[in-house]
Amino acid sequence: MMTGMINNIFFIIFPILMYQMFATAGKRNFFKSHRAILTALFSLSIILCMVFPYQVLGEEYIFDLRQVPLIVGALYGGPAVSAILFLVAAIGRIAIGGDGMYMGVLTIFAVAVSVPLLRPLYMRINRLWKVVLVFGIAIVSLVFNMLLGNWLFGNPIGNIFSLWAILMLSQGAVTAIAALLIEHIQRQEYLLNSLMKHEKLETVSHFAASVSHELRNPIQSIQGFVQLMKDHEYSRDKQIEFYDTMLHEITAADQLIEDYLVFAKPVSGKLELLQVKMEIQQVLKVLTPYANWEKVTINLIDGGCQAKIMGDRQKFHQMLINIIRNGIDAMPDGGILTIRIKEKAPSVLILIKDEGCGMTKEELQRLGEPYFSTKSKGTGLGMMVSYSIAHQLSGEINVQSEKGRGTVFTLEFPTAQ
Template identity: 65%
Template structure:
């Protein structure tokens, strides 16, 4: 009995392992059982059949040695179709002939019937619900073993009344394992369908958020431009006033162009434009630009630590844009003024840029949603700036970590691979 249980557990493992390997090796969102990976799954199921036959489980005596080769054969025929079924039959038949024994002919005949008959049930199998699929594979499994029992009686004179209990146990075991394996496959396919549906929904939601964000931001400069054009059409302004209006129109057009550039940064990655640059030089350049803006808001900016040797692969202009976005958000978070601290640190493996403000801070939910399109903690914000920042950092093989507490401020930590130390190695 112990040997029987060990053999059965081994056979169950041989059946489950192709499905596990399939899950590990295929990409989420691209799993379509036996359709998009027919060759690899046929090979895996063939290995499963061979292992089941090489390591069978034994019942009562040497005269009755059984295995679960029919489980992958039945499921392969139902999910893979006639071609897969034919390949699995050849594998099973050749292996059974090599093993030999008195029951070889019955076994090969049984495998032939499964390989030839089960694929005809495939169209119906694909249309019915999961419960009916489980019932159908259970019945097919029972019928296949029933054929073996009756064939043994007619060809070898095995007394059915002496072995009926053994066959009933085998039928129930194989039927249950076949049904559970089919249920597992159906569960995988259902999860894959739900994942693809969710992915499609998220893409559509992202597009709608983009459309809302861009249209919202473009509407303001366009309305201003429209207003100035209408004024100049209806009234005869002096040349100086017209020049003033022209400058305002150009300013609004530049604002619209900047928004479109931000959108393109996110939509069109900058791979292939990265070069080795000093992090401290680029950060100091940004600070010079942002000092007037910070002073106007009553914010003091301080460098607390600066590693001048730190270098990373970057697109200089995009890196500056990402730092500007974070610093600007930090300044705007301190409506009553405060201090914004910047530090550049490095280890042998990474370079980190720390930007810490004393602003209003964020909740954990707000931190989690940073970088999503059209999410912003600011009343009039669209979230496009932080979304672009996350995209830029990701394109440079970096990561953004945010530590924030409501009412106490926020720290942004940007981490990148350390180019200087990796070159030395």
């Protein structure tokens, strides 16, 4: 009996756990999303419970936990699911046959009809009362079955009352456990959805604060020059100077917006075959004067690598410039910045190592967040855009750093076939 009961419990719990494992996180809502799949899984539970019962008394009684999926499905799925599960259970019980067939069909019919009527109440009460309710339904269904057997077959209830009591308690307990498991999954799903919504709102808040802060500076500068030109007369040379300054501020604001667009949208440029070594050399032509000014020596070690990737040249350059420039800025007293190219099929690795101040574990975790920077005048947009570009190019950026001992950026991209 115990082995059969354990099997029945497994048949009931397994589909619930399988659904939790394979259903998309954030969309696991029993019988609201994936209704057809869950109805099929619960139907399978009913069939398996009937095929492998845990107690048989003659031809009148076949004991199993088929009613548990029926009760749970009716409470969470409503009348339509209850009707389908009833048909599955009824057909299965008729196929098994025996003198107790009519009694079994009548019992599951009564459960399938009455339990959905309790669904509105069930959905309103808290978890404790839900457990009490499903426990009570499971026991009442077996009491109905016992009285029906006494009426149809004249079986004396007293002779097997102790067995009936054990069956009632076991069915009630298993039904309560199944309901508790579903409630726990739905509670976790609710918390996950709340967390995801909170993170989205927090991201929007970060973006709003960052955009307003960064755009306010050039706008206020332009506003100030316009006010000066309105209130005072200046020479033509002075006006041209003001115009140049305002154009510079407008360009800075436009670049800020462009950075945010790069982060928000997919790569819109033309994808072409890029030879990694040549692209890095072009970037270094641009950055070498700045590195020399900061007393930083850049060493490129390519090892004869001729690997190629598919990507947007402009965006790829922008990502490299952001990371290499950060490495240069991390060495205010000068130093050596090493760039190493490695081909590790089916990927190509670009390692950018500096001898700068390094970062703590907390700073590493926040790297790439909007409006976070280790530089006093940084906005964090450079690294945020770099991570976005790497993702758009199907690549990854991994960072290793230790305070006072420098930082190593490892960029990995799939090689072009």
